[in-house]
Amino acid sequence: MKISIDPKAGFCSGVKRAISLAEEELQRSGHLFCLGQVVHNEQEENRLTNLGLEIIDQDDFRKLQNAVVLIRAHGEPPETYEIAVKNNIRLIDGTCPIVIKLQKKIRKSFIENYEAGGQIVIFGKKNHPEVLGLSGQTDNLAIIVEEENDLTKIDFSQPVSLFAQTTKSKEAFNEISSKIRLNMEQEAISERTEFCSTDSTCRQVTGRDQNLRNFANENDIVIFVGGKKSSNGHYLFEIVKSENSNAFYVDSPEKIVKSWFDGAEQIGVTGATSTPGWLLNEVAANIEKLILTA
Ligand code: SF4
Numbered sequence: 573m574k575i576s577i578d579p580k581a582g583f584c585s586g587v588k589r590a591i592s593l594a595e596e597e598l599q600r601s602g603h604l605f606c607l608g609q610v611v612h613n614e615q616e617e618n619r620l621t622n623l624g625l626e627i628i629d630q631d632d633f634r635k636l637q638n639a640v641v642l643i644r645a646h647g648e649p650p651e652t653y654e655i656a657v658k659n660n661i662r663l664i665d666g667t668c669p670i671v672i673k674l675q676k677k678i679r680k681s682f683i684e685n686y687e688a689g690g691q692i693v694i695f696g697k698k699n700h701p702e703v704l705g706l707s708g709q710t711d712n713l714a715i716i717v718e719e720e721n722d723l724t725k726i727d728f729s730q731p732v733s734l735f736a737q738t739t740k741s742k743e744a745f746n747e748i749s750s751k752i753r754l755n756m757e758q759e760a761i762s763e764r765t766e767f768c769s770t771d772s773t774c775r776q777v778t779g780r781d782q783n784l785r786n787f788a789n790e791n792d793i794v795i796f797v798g799g800k801k802s803s804n805g806h807y808l809f810e811i812v813k814s815e816n817s818n819a820f821y822v823d824s825p826e827k828i829v830k831s832w833f834d835g836a837e838q839i840g841v842t843g844a845t846s847t848p849g850w851l852l853n854e855v856a857a858n859i860e861k862l863i864l865t866a
Pocket residue numbers: 584585586587645646668669670671738739774775776777845
């Protein structure tokens with residue numbers, strides 16, 4: 573029996589950067605507030621909490637004064653930065669550079685097109701922090717499309733600029749984009765009614781698709797390690813599951829069940845972009861321990 577850890581698994585660059593910014597400040601001062609969970613991974617969050625990271629929500633943030641607060645990789649709407657100035661809060665901005673670029677693009681498109689009837693459409697999960705940050709660039713006037721039913725909110729006779737939450741699947745984005753295009757072709761009053769579709773899904777997530785498919789096929793059983801709330805984790809797990817039905821999603825080494833490995837020769841351990849490398853190692857070690865005690 574062989575256990576392999578997926579060499580492509582682990583944090584994406586955005587999450588790595590936010591964590592190292594947090595670690596730097598924690599090493600310096602021993603305490604740091606973070607607006608929301610820094611990663612959708614409980615174990616990594618516990619590690620950082622033990623170093624002095626304190627997670628706060630929006631209500632806490634509004635009441636805070638003269639403090640230092642980390643903005644996580646998902647980013648924040650402009651209002652957060654305004655509150656920080658007002659309340660003398662020093663922000664350590666861990667917003668992923670890819671998300672910052674997207675926020676700027678959306679803001680530009682909003683300024684250029686909204687007055688003339690243009691609609692900004694964001695394909696993403698309603699109330700996901702990244703989507704709230706993106707929608708904030710449009711003064712919260714963007715139309716959020718989470719599923720096909722939400723397309724009814726769009727006026728297809730008017731221009732549309734479409735963007736995606738970075739962790740959405742490329743295929744799902746293309747599907748939504750095609751549906752909007754088709755509706756616009758049918759309903760547009762003028763041939764010049766513009767549709768601008770920007771595929772802003774992150775290559776560090778979508779680029780993992782093929783590697784994960786290969787990894788899923790190379791192993792008899794795949795253990796996928798991800799946080800319960802990680803949308804990236806659930807998206808990547810679906811890919812694994814579509815290639816290998818013998819795949820299990822766990823958030824900690826303790827959730828591993830011995831009987832899963834009956835008859836398996838090749839065991840693969842992989843994870844979400846928010847899963848730390850040390851946790852993948854712990855899961856692999858726990859599997860080994862379970863098997864050895866068989
Ligand atoms: S998934 Fe991509 S966009 Fe999102 S934080 Fe990671 S690197 Fe940045």
